Amino acid sequence: MDIIGQFPLFYFPEYGSAWMMGITGTIHILFSHTSVGAAMLFAFLAHKAYKENRSDYYPYMKKYGMFLLIFSYVLGSITGPGIWNTATAASPRGISALIHNFVWVWATEWVFFIYEVIGVFVLVYFIDRIDRKTHLKLTYTFALASVGTLALIIGIISFMMWPGTQAFYATGSASDAFFGINTFPHMFLRIGFMIMMSGVIGLVISSSMRKENEELSNELSRKMGYISIIGGFITMFFFVWYMGTLPENAHAVFAFSKDAIIQNRIILTMVFIAYFAIAIIKPKLINPVIASVMIGVILISGLWSGEKLRESMRKPYVAGQYIYSNQIISRDVPGKNIKSELPIIAEKGLLHLNPFVPARLKTITDENKREAGELLAKMACSNCHSLEKTGVFRPLKDRLTGMDKEGIKSILYVIGEGGMSYMPTLKLPETEYDAIAEYFASLHY
Amino acid sequence: MDASVLLALRDPAGVPFYPIVFQILYILTWALHAAFVLLSLGAMGLSLYGSAKGNQDKHWSILTPHLIQTGKISVSILIVLGVAPLLFTQVIYDPNWYVTNTLSGMWIFIFVYTMIVGYCMYYWYYYAHKAQRTGHSLIGFVSFGILVFAGILMHSFAVTSIMPHDWMNMYAPNGIVNTSGWTFNMDIIRLAFMVSLAIPVVGIFLQNYSRFLSTRKDFDASFISYSAKLGTNFAVVGLLISAVLFVLWMLQIKYLFHPVSIATIIGVLVLLAMAKTNRNSYYTTLVLVVVALLISTMRELIRFDIMSALGYSIYDYPMNLEIPSIVMFLSTFLIMGFVGVAYLLTMAWKVGKREGVFDGSKDVVVTKLGQATLYIMIAWMAIYFAWGITTLFKNIL
Numbered sequence: 037m038d039i040i041g042q043f044p045l046f047y048f049p050e051y052g053s054a055w056m057m058g059i060t061g062t063i064h065i066l067f068s069h070t071s072v073g074a075a076m077l078f079a080f081l082a083h084k085a086y087k088e089n090r091s092d093y094y095p096y097m098k099k100y101g102m103f104l105l106i107f108s109y110v111l112g113s114i115t116g117p118g119i120w121n122t123a124t125a126a127s128p129r130g131i132s133a134l135i136h137n138f139v140w141v142w143a144t145e146w147v148f149f150i151y152e153v154i155g156v157f158v159l160v161y162f163i164d165r166i167d168r169k170t171h172l173k174l175t176y177t178f179a180l181a182s183v184g185t186l187a188l189i190i191g192i193i194s195f196m197m198w199p200g201t202q203a204f205y206a207t208g209s210a211s212d213a214f215f216g217i218n219t220f221p222h223m224f225l226r227i228g229f230m231i232m233m234s235g236v237i238g239l240v241i242s243s244s245m246r247k248e249n250e251e252l253s254n255e256l257s258r259k260m261g262y263i264s265i266i267g268g269f270i271t272m273f274f275f276v277w278y279m280g281t282l283p284e285n286a287h288a289v290f291a292f293s294k295d296a297i298i299q300n301r302i303i304l305t306m307v308f309i310a311y312f313a314i315a316i317i318k319p320k321l322i323n324p325v326i327a328s329v330m331i332g333v334i335l336i337s338g339l340w341s342g343e344k345l346r347e348s349m350r351k352p353y354v355a356g357q358y359i360y361s362n363q364i365i366s367r368d369v370p371g372k373n374i375k376s377e378l379p380i381i382a383e384k385g386l387l388h389l390n391p392f393v394p395a396r397l398k399t400i401t402d403e404n405k406r407e408a409g410e411l412l413a414k415m416a417c418s419n420c421h422s423l424e425k426t427g428v429f430r431p432l433k434d435r436l437t438g439m440d441k442e443g444i445k446s447i448l449y450v451i452g453e454g455g456m457s458y459m460p461t462l463k464l465p466e467t468e469y470d471a472i473a474e475y476f477a478s479l480h481y
Numbered sequence: 482m483d484a485s486v487l488l489a490l491r492d493p494a495g496v497p498f499y500p501i502v503f504q505i506l507y508i509l510t511w512a513l514h515a516a517f518v519l520l521s522l523g524a525m526g527l528s529l530y531g532s533a534k535g536n537q538d539k540h541w542s543i544l545t546p547h548l549i550q551t552g553k554i555s556v557s558i559l560i561v562l563g564v565a566p567l568l569f570t571q572v573i574y575d576p577n578w579y580v581t582n583t584l585s586g587m588w589i590f591i592f593v594y595t596m597i598v599g600y601c602m603y604y605w606y607y608y609a610h611k612a613q614r615t616g617h618s619l620i621g622f623v624s625f626g627i628l629v630f631a632g633i634l635m636h637s638f639a640v641t642s643i644m645p646h647d648w649m650n651m652y653a654p655n656g657i658v659n660t661s662g663w664t665f666n667m668d669i670i671r672l673a674f675m676v677s678l679a680i681p682v683v684g685i686f687l688q689n690y691s692r693f694l695s696t697r698k699d700f701d702a703s704f705i706s707y708s709a710k711l712g713t714n715f716a717v718v719g720l721l722i723s724a725v726l727f728v729l730w731m732l733q734i735k736y737l738f739h740p741v742s743i744a745t746i747i748g749v750l751v752l753l754a755m756a757k758t759n760r761n762s763y764y765t766t767l768v769l770v771v772v773a774l775l776i777s778t779m780r781e782l783i784r785f786d787i788m789s790a791l792g793y794s795i796y797d798y799p800m801n802l803e804i805p806s807i808v809m810f811l812s813t814f815l816i817m818g819f820v821g822v823a824y825l826l827t828m829a830w831k832v833g834k835r836e837g838v839f840d841g842s843k844d845v846v847v848t849k850l851g852q853a854t855l856y857i858m859i860a861w862m863a864i865y866f867a868w869g870i871t872t873l874f875k876n877i878l
Contacts, residue, residue, distance in 0.1 A: 039489040043579045044652040046586030047660040056590050110600050113560045117567060118593035124571075125586035125662065128579035129492075132571065136494040139503075139572050140806035146565050147810075147818040153561045154825045157554055162839075165832045170841030173851045174828075177821065180858040187865055201876040210497070210806040215872040365493065372801055374493045391486040392649065394656040411658055 040377050040389045042363055043128045047414050051429045052422045053126035054361075058347065060118045062340045066233070066331075067112030068185075069226065073234030074104050075152075075175075075182035077263065078159070082175040086168050092252050094163060100241045101160035107237070109156055113149075127419065129363040130196075130354035137213055137356070137372075138192050145188035151181040186230070190223040191215060197350050198283045198357045205358075208371025213356065218281035225278050228270025235264030236334065239315055240327040246320075254319040261315030268308060283357065286349035288457045297345065304337055351420065352460040360460040361419040382452075382463035386415055400467045409475030412468055416460075425479050433481040441477035445469055482645040484792025490576035497803035500795040503569045504781065510565035512770070512777040515675075517562055518632065521555035522676065523683025523715075524548045525603070525625050532610055532618045540707045543700075549607050549621075551686070556600055556628070573795040574784065577642040584651050585638060586662025592634040599627030633672070640666040643784050645791060670733055674726035678776075680719025681756070685769055687712025688762035699836050709759060716756035716765075724749045734783065741779050748772040805868075817857045824850035 046053050078097060085093035124131045135142070155178045163171060191214030194200065200216010203209070242256035279290075290297070311330055314321050354361045358369050365377045380389065387393050387400070387408060400408045413423055422429045436444055448469050454461035464472075496503065531545030571578040582589055602624035609617035641651070641664055651664045691709035694700045727745065731737040748771055755765040785795070828847050832839045841847040 039486060041489045041491065041493070043490065044583040044648070045658075045660045046583045046662040048586070048662070053586060053662075056586075060593060106601070106604050109557055110604065111597060113557060114593065114596045114600065117560065117564055118596075120567065121582065121589045121593060124579060124582040125589045128583055132492045132575050132579060133494060135568065135571050135575075136492040136496065138806070139497060139568060140803065140810040142568050143506075143565065144806075144810045144813045146561075146568065147813050149561045149564065150818065151821045151825070153557055154822065154829075157557070158825050158829055162828070162832050165838055166828065167838060167840040167842050170828070170839075170847065170851065173855060177824075177851070177854050177858055180855070180862065181821070184858065184861065187862070201873075203876040208494070208801055210803050211868065211872045212876060214806075215869040215876075217873065217877060219869065220873075369494075372494045373799070391489060392652055394649075394653040394658060396656040397658070414660060 038380060038384055038389055039391050040364075040380070041129070042386075042390045042392065042415075044392045045414055045418070046125045047418050050422055050424055050427055052418050052420070052427075053122075054347070054419055055429050057119060057123045057126050058340075058343060060115050060122045062335065062343050064112060064115035064119050065339055065343065066335050067108045067115065069230045070233045070237050071104060071108035071112050071152075072182040072186050072227075073230030073232070073267070074100065074108070074237065075179040076231065077234040077238060079175045079179035082168075082172045086172045092249070096241065096245065096252070096256055098160065098163045099245070100238065101156070101163065103237070103241060105156060105160060109153065113153065127354050127361065127363065129365075130359050130361070133355045133359050134192055134196070137195070137210055141188055141192060141210065141214065145185050148181045148184040148188065152178065152185065155181060183227075186223065186226060190226065191219050194219045194222045196355050197286065197346070198353075200281070204356070204371065205367075205369050206371050208369060208373075216281075218278060221274050221278040221281055225271055225274035228267050228272075228274055230267070232264045232267030232271060233334070235260040235262075235267060235312070236327070236331060238263070239322055240324050240331070243319075243322045243327050244324045246323075257315050257319035257322055261312045261319070264312045264315070265309070268305070268312070272305070282349065285351070285353075285457050289349045289351055290345070293345075297341075300337070300341065304333075307333070348458075351458045354419075360462070362416050362460060362462070363419070364460065364462065366460065378461065378463065382465070385465040385468045386412055387468065390415065400471050405471050406475050406478055408468075409471035409473070409478075412464075412472045413475055416462060416464075416472065423479075425481060432476065433479075436476055436481045438481065439477070441473045444476045445473040448472060482648055482791060487576050487645065487788070487791060487793040490579070491798060492575055495799040495801040496572055497801060498807055499800065500573050500798045503573045504785075504795060507566050507569040507573075508774065508777045508781050510562065510569065511780070512773040514559055514562040514566055515678075515777065516682065516770070516773055517555045517559035519679045519682040520686055521552050521559055522629070522632070522679035523686065524555060525552035525621075525628070526679065527683055527715075528552060529618065529621050529625060532621050536613065540704050543704055544708060546610065547690070549610055553603060553607055556603065560596075573798060574642070574788070576793070577645070577784070577788070580645075580648050581638050581642040581664075584648065584662065584664035585641060588634050588637065588662065588665060590662075592631055592638075595627055595631045595634065599624050599631055602627065632676075633667070636672050636675070637665050637667060639780075640668045640671070643787050645787065670726065670730045674723060674730045677719065677723045677726050681716045681723060681752070682719075682769070684712045684714070684716030684719050685756060685762060685765055687715065688756070688759055689766060692762050693833065696834060697836065712762070713756060713759050717753065720749055720753045720756060724753075736779070736783070739779075739782070741775060741782055745772060745775040745779060748775055813861065817854070817861060820850060820857060821854045824854045 048056065078101070081093050081097055084090060085097075120131065155174070159174055159178055194216055195213050197218060198216065199205070199213050200218050201212065203212040238260035239257055242253050242260055245256070246253040352360050353366070358365060358367045358374065360366050364381065365374060367376050368374060387398055393411065397404055397408050397411060417423065417432065420430055421427070421435075422431045424431075425433055427433055436447070448464075450456065451459045452461065452463035452469070525548075528545050528548035531541040531548060534541045534545075536542045602620060606617060606621040606624050609620050644666060652659060687708050691705050691712060695705045724746065727749070728737065731742045736742050748768065752765065752768050752772055755768060759765070788794070824847070827850060828839075828841060831841075831844065831847065841851070
């Protein structure tokens with residue numbers, strides 16, 4: 037019996053299922069990056085407070101820590117496994133590939149997480165209960181543990197884009213998969229963003245302290261402004277380097293919206309330089325409302341669009357450039373004894389090979405053609421495109437507008453021959469092409 | 482679902498180490514995770530009683546905020562501890578995990594946001610109770626209800642994952658494919674047993690709490706004795722309820738006379754005797770850990786047997802041995818993990834044992850552990866970068 041290891045399909049109407057991961061992922065990035073950045077900031081402030089005997093910094097650190105507990109350690113720690121869960125529902129084989137390559141890396145990250153979670157409670161709740169030297173040492177270890185979590189996850193998310201070199205395919209080694217040419221630029225790009233975020237959040241706290249101690253509030257707001265500018269500069273510098281380490285297919289997708297993206301980034305940079313400059317020059321002008329709005333601006337204009345771009349640039353793959361977004365293994369990985377599934381799919385078809393296709397749809401007939409076509413469309417296309425006439429997320433209605441069955445089929449043939457670098461080279465038997473085209477044509481986009 | 486399908490659903494990359502190691506790690510880490518789930522459930526639930534009682538009762542006015550705080554910290558810890566069993570289960574039981582996630586995709590999404598809303602509300606409850614704002618008990622009840630609902634969803638995922646016979650019918654009832662992700666299953670007795678364990682867990686926690694604070698002069702002896710007694714009552718009644726539900730669960734699945742089941746029952750009886758006499762609750766806690774491990778083993782045994790009967794054995798999972806990353810994990814876990822957590826817990830213990838400021842710089846153990854943690858972390862970073870740069874040079878030069 038010929039079977040490929042595909043799982044049942046989960047499809048969220050109008051949107052598809054990938055957006056769920058996108059939303060959870062974007063929220064998580066905001067919180068997790070802030071938490072690592074704040075850990076570094078705590079170490080810096082605790083160092084200054086101890087060396088310069090600035091006891092007035094401690095209430096700020098405590099206030100920041102309490103905010104962080106909710107902001108990062110409630111929302112961040114839930115959305116972390118949350119990405120995993122939602123990504124699993126949307127792309128089970130993609131996540132499985134990551135798990136089976138990097139389980140020990142993730143397990144190592146878990147050790148750091150435990151230190152971080154217990155550490156943050158000790159750090160925040162005992163700030164007034166332990167001596168400052170011990171507190172300082174604690175902040176150093178907390179910062180190192182936080183950076184450790186980044187050091188461990190970065191290789192995995194870099195691998196999602198691509199392994200960075202060809203070595204992994206031959207050896208199957210987790211080290212070769214983890215340390216690609218994009219890993220370190222990606223890491224420092226995120227460290228820059230984390231530093232910037234620690235300043236951006238720090239401005240909410242420092243500006244909220246104005247009534248209690250205006251002088252300290254202004255001093256800390258200025259510091260946060262400098263920290264944010266330094267973080268922003270590191271982000272920009274490594275972003276350029278990171279882009280240079282990405283594969284051709286990523287650049288092909290990037291080219292579609294390059295001008296708009298660059299324009300968006302220039303505007304964002306100008307807005308934030310102005311914001312940080314105000315924090316430095318006129319800290320009085322920053323208040324908690326403005327500071328909170330700026331977090332929202334980063335979330336929507338920076339992170340959401342950035343993560344959408346990163347996901348798009350990975351296309352047609354979901355992990356390691358050997359698994360397509362539609363859960364099909366697209367190339368051999370000799371180092372892991374993995375075989376491409378494309379030849380057998382081209383020969384026998386998805387309906388025949390997917391073990392969760394009910395018996396009555398295994399063979400396409402005139403009676404079930406449209407139903408089979410719908411199922412095939414969901415299996416082959418819905419991870420990236422919403423299918424309905426009212427679809428929202430990368431909707432096919434915008435791509436196949438006014439096309440008849442033969443027109444749609446000709447596009448499917450081009451995709452099957454690898455004619456579009458950002459689409460999976462998915463060749464199907466004629467009957468399956470026909471069923472998909474019939475289904476799409478029936479929707480009259 | 483026959484063996485050929487289940488075997489095809491395994492990841493083609495294979496497992497990177499001996500499957501039994503993942504199985505053991507799963508049992509260990511699930512028990513740890515469950516301990517904090519139960520503690521949070523028990524502490525939150527009991528805090529609601531205290532919260533409803535108000536500040537009139539002198540004992541409850543001390544106990545309630547401590548229970549709320551315990552619940553709050555436990556939720557954070559249960560989340561982070563939950564990552565590990567989640568990780569290990571999908572290495573060796575990937576068919577079960579991924580099929581469940583896709584069949585229940587909507588519930589998975591709802592679960593994540595239910596946890597967020599429930600936990601944020603719990604913080605609200607914490608602050609509202611602290612300020613004694615009107616309606617704080619109601620906020621607590623709602624947040625507790627939401628978090629319990631999240632727990633029920635997690636229970637549903639666990640149950641669906643061990644129903645491979647029914648997966649096809651859940652996905653395509655009568656041959657009609659349903660991609661909505663609304664699959665939901667419950668096993669009431671199993672759930673009732675698991676939830677019931679929150680009562681003895683919070684009982685034994687209260688015994689420990691009372692014992693821990695008994696050396697503090699700023700806590701009244703009557704309060705120490707009251708919390709110890711309360712703990713004993715909860716532990717004894719809770720263990721009796723849990724024991725009955727455990728027997729019912731075992732009868733339902735015909736495992737009552739299995740050695741693991743018998744060992745669990747003996748463990749519960751020992752626990753009952755120790756909790757009733759309350760000579761030293763720290764030793765009782767050690768036995769509780771053993772019982773938690775036995776329950777975790779029982780869960781795993783049930784799943785293992787269901788899958789083995791279908792021809793899926795985790796021990797036959799193809800293996801691609803991956804040495805460097807397991808060396809990294811083991812050394813990080815055993816060296817940094819143990820030293821680092823010992824540092825934090827020793828400090829927390831010593832801070833909690835006294836009033837006022839604890840001078841850790843004059844405490845030899847805390848200073849040495851802190852220094853060691855710092856050096857280990859610096860060494861870890863150095864090794865990480867050296868490893869990365871060496872790998873990159875090897876592959877690109």
